[in-house]
Amino acid sequence: MIHQNSLFDTELGELKETVLKMGILVQSLIQKSVDSLKNQDPKLAQNVIDDDKKVDQLELDIDEKCINLIALREPKATDLRFITMAMRIGTDLERIGDLAEDIAERTIELGNQPLVKPLIDLPKMAQLAQEAIALALDAFVTLNVEKARLIWAKEKEMDQLRDKVQEELEEIMAKDASTVKRALPLLLTARHLERICDHATNIAEDIIYVVEARVVKHQGKS
Amino acid sequence: MSKFPFLITLTSKIEALEKALKEAEQKTAETLSFLETQRGLAGTILKSMNEGVLAVDEKGNIVLANPAIEKTFTVIEPELLGKTVRAGLRNNEIAELIEEVAKAGKTIEKEISIIVPIEKTFAAMASPLKEGEEKKGVVCVLHDITEIRKLEQYRTEFVANVSHELKTPLTSIRSYVETLLNGAINDKEHNLVFLQKIEKHALNLSQLIEDILEISGLESKAQLGPFVEIDLKKTIQKAIETIHIKADKKGIEIERKCGISGTVYVLGIEDHLYRAILNLLDNAVNYSSSGGKVTVSCSQDGKKISLSVADTGIGIPPEHLPRIFERFYRVDTARSRELGGTGLGLAIVKHVMNIHNGEVEVASEQGKGTVFTLIFPG
Numbered sequence: 001m002i003h004q005n006s007l008f009d010t011e012l013g014e015l016k017e018t019v020l021k022m023g024i025l026v027q028s029l030i031q032k033s034v035d036s037l038k039n040q041d042p043k044l045a046q047n048v049i050d051d052d053k054k055v056d057q058l059e060l061d062i063d064e065k066c067i068n069l070i071a072l073r074e075p076k077a078t079d080l081r082f083i084t085m086a087m088r089i090g091t092d093l094e095r096i097g098d099l100a101e102d103i104a105e106r107t108i109e110l111g112n113q114p115l116v117k118p119l120i121d122l123p124k125m126a127q128l129a130q131e132a133i134a135l136a137l138d139a140f141v142t143l144n145v146e147k148a149r150l151i152w153a154k155e156k157e158m159d160q161l162r163d164k165v166q167e168e169l170e171e172i173m174a175k176d177a178s179t180v181k182r183a184l185p186l187l188l189t190a191r192h193l194e195r196i197c198d199h200a201t202n203i204a205e206d207i208i209y210v211v212e213a214r215v216v217k218h219q220g221k222s
Numbered sequence: 223m224s225k226f227p228f229l230i231t232l233t234s235k236i237e238a239l240e241k242a243l244k245e246a247e248q249k250t251a252e253t254l255s256f257l258e259t260q261r262g263l264a265g266t267i268l269k270s271m272n273e274g275v276l277a278v279d280e281k282g283n284i285v286l287a288n289p290a291i292e293k294t295f296t297v298i299e300p301e302l303l304g305k306t307v308r309a310g311l312r313n314n315e316i317a318e319l320i321e322e323v324a325k326a327g328k329t330i331e332k333e334i335s336i337i338v339p340i341e342k343t344f345a346a347m348a349s350p351l352k353e354g355e356e357k358k359g360v361v362c363v364l365h366d367i368t369e370i371r372k373l374e375q376y377r378t379e380f381v382a383n384v385s386h387e388l389k390t391p392l393t394s395i396r397s398y399v400e401t402l403l404n405g406a407i408n409d410k411e412h413n414l415v416f417l418q419k420i421e422k423h424a425l426n427l428s429q430l431i432e433d434i435l436e437i438s439g440l441e442s443k444a445q446l447g448p449f450v451e452i453d454l455k456k457t458i459q460k461a462i463e464t465i466h467i468k469a470d471k472k473g474i475e476i477e478r479k480c481g482i483s484g485t486v487y488v489l490g491i492e493d494h495l496y497r498a499i500l501n502l503l504d505n506a507v508n509y510s511s512s513g514g515k516v517t518v519s520c521s522q523d524g525k526k527i528s529l530s531v532a533d534t535g536i537g538i539p540p541e542h543l544p545r546i547f548e549r550f551y552r553v554d555t556a557r558s559r560e561l562g563g564t565g566l567g568l569a570i571v572k573h574v575m576n577i578h579n580g581e582v583e584v585a586s587e588q589g590k591g592t593v594f595t596l597i598f599p600g
Contacts, residue, residue, distance in 0.1 A: 016309075020306075020309060021314055024313065025314060028314075028337050031337045114539070114541040118540070137312070
């Protein structure tokens with residue numbers, strides 16, 4: 001940080017804590033949403049849907065903190081990039097929260113109809129998504145670009161798993177058309193989890209922008 | 223008298239000073255050693271505690287984390303020091319509890335759960351750290367109550383399931399009795415049928431109670447008898463003899479095919495093993511149609527002894543396979559009840575194998591049949 005103002009430091013620390021709080025919350029929502037699907041637990045799914053409101057509120061809190069900091073502290077260079085990054089991370093985390101909510105809605109949609117296949121890869125994908133977010137939060141706390149870059153490997157792994165799940169489900173549906181209604185929610189869940197990982201990648205790109213003042217968005221990963 | 227009396231006085235004063243300094247040095251050394259011992263003792267106590275202990279300073283930064291915290295959150299203390307609870311432990315609930323205690327200045331107890339790295343529930347107690355009136359931070363102690371909560375949930379679910387299962391045959395019995403009392407008792411065409419139905423539901427009910435008692439007996443391991451050498455082939459024969467009448471009635475052939483020569487011994491409790499084999503045979507006969515075949519075989523792989531019960535029945539759809547050993551889980555509830563099933567048969571088999579340190583495996587193909595295999599560690 002380039003400023004020399006301890007109050008500003010405290011305010012930036014508070015902003016960081018709020019982003020962390022939101023990140024930890026969405027991580028738990030991903031876990032809970034996939035657990036609710038795996039155990040066909042509509043109560044847990046409802047819990048995720050309710051908790052997404054907390055995520056939305058935290059996004060508003062982050063926006064407010066960032067706008068106040070920009071207006072009152074007139075940040076420059078790294079400080080300014082950090083604050084704009086925090087705002088963007090807030091938006092990505094809010095989208096992740098929405099995607100976890102979407103997964104929970106799939107659980108409710110399925111009800112107690114038997115799953116078309118035992119869930120093995122979807123929990124793996126949920127684990128990957130959480131690891132990607134954990135890396136993003138680590139990179140955010142320590143402004144460590146190496147950790148941020150590790151997320152791209154997770155994204156690749158995630159894409160492969162998504163393709164595998166998609167192929168399996170397509171095969172099941174092709175064999176027996178009556179499974180379509182039960183297979184679609186799983187297919188959508190795979191898609192939601194893959195999107196979650198994409199948002200973690202966005203966060204990684206933002207962190208690189210703060211540390212290296214270099215835009216890596218839309219330029220291929222390097 | 224000395225020529226320089228002031229020198230004598232000075233010398234004695236220096237000596238006294240030297241002595242005092244030595245005494246002070248010794249006392250300081252003793253105090254330091256006492257403090258070192260105390261610190262070492264406090265450290266040893268913290269290290270040996272099963273409860274996690276976490277302390278933060280007045281700014282909310284971690285100043286202490288004992289090994290129990292390190293183990294739970296798979297981190298090491300040096301990585302935590304100086305970080306906030308959220309940055310270090312990635313947990314909102316602990317962070318919020320500590321913030322609440324710092325604000326309120328009083329002890330707060332709360333149940334908190336973590337899902338990363340593993341799902342656990344803690345009874346957390348946080349208190350303010352004070353030196354006189356000055357706030358120095360917060361200390362939080364985490365006591366793992368995961369097992370207690372799991373058991374409680376398990377019990378609640380079990381009671382709910384049992385109540386439901388008991389009500390079903392009871393409701394039928396009551397309706398038939400009511401119909402009979404309302405005049406059907408004189409209806410010669412139907413009264414016998416109603417009484418037979420009452421008998422059937424009463425039998426189901428008593429079978430269910432027997433199964434519940436069996437499963438609770440298996441769970442409270444204290445009531446289990448001692449392990450003895452059991453002649454497996456004899457036990458299989460006994461179970462086959464019991465099921466033979468039912469199989470014959472349905473026209474199902476039972477074949478015994480043991481790939482191990484001589485007597486096969488396993489260590490265990492005979493009554494329970496007999497019950498597990500009988501449950502598998504009963505299912506095999508129930509879910510096979512007339513003309514079907516049930517094969518009981520055993521084999522040995524190193525020290526491991528396996529016993530398989532294969533049928534040519536309807537098979538189990540793959541989506542149900544992961545759950546069939548759960549209590550009261552049924553693939554087809556109506557059919558299972560019709561056949562007198564309690565929904566506990568396979569749960570009992572699994573429990574029996576658990577107490578024998580063994581395993582139970584299942585392979586099934588719809589329309590072709592199912593194979594259950596009991597594996598004994600040998």
